[in-house]
Amino acid sequence: MGNMYLMCGHIASGKSWFAKRFAEKHGFRCLDIDTCYQIYNGDEKIHKNKFEVWILFYQLIHQAALLGQDTVVDTNAPLESYRDEFLNWFPEFDKHRLIWIDADPQLAWMNNSRRERCVSREVFDNLVELFQEPSAEEGIAVSRSAWDTICRIRNVDNEFQPPEFIKGEPWDCSI
Secondary structure, X not given: OOEXXXXXXXOOOOHHHHHHHXXXXXXXXXXXXXXXXXXXXXXXXXXXXXXXXXXXXXXXHHHHHHOOOOEEEEOOOOOHHHHHHHHHHOOOOOEEEEEEEEEOHHHHHHHHHHOOOOOOHHHXXXXXXXXXXXXOOOOOOOOOOOOOEEEEEEEEOOEEOOOEEEEOOOOOOOO
């Protein structure tokens, strides 16, 4: 079976940029929620039909797990409970690795303002306020699995720093 690499962090922190390059370098499959919005709604910026889009996203992740593919899952996963959901729904993966892209909110806001699909300041601030930083204890109470490793990668001025492992044994998470 393959491994799951779940991305988390603030909106516009560099998660998608990192996820794509990480997956390419290591030959992993990369699945992101925006592609599912594109598939379902015809445009990644149209966030209608959320339930159906998330079902599609989960089906693609489940398919990758059954095929034994190492898979990078690109979504912001701001809450511990959201990240726990990925552990509960996808126990088929051999390892569950959490990659936290940690960017200062000011840098993320600057990145957001440059994107074609930028969010409003109000939405951005709400998401920053909502975000729960991962900790070494995260996932322990989940019934089926727990994070094998939690890796924090700081994005400083859009330069990714060497990883810090909050939990578990180090592994190659370079791009």
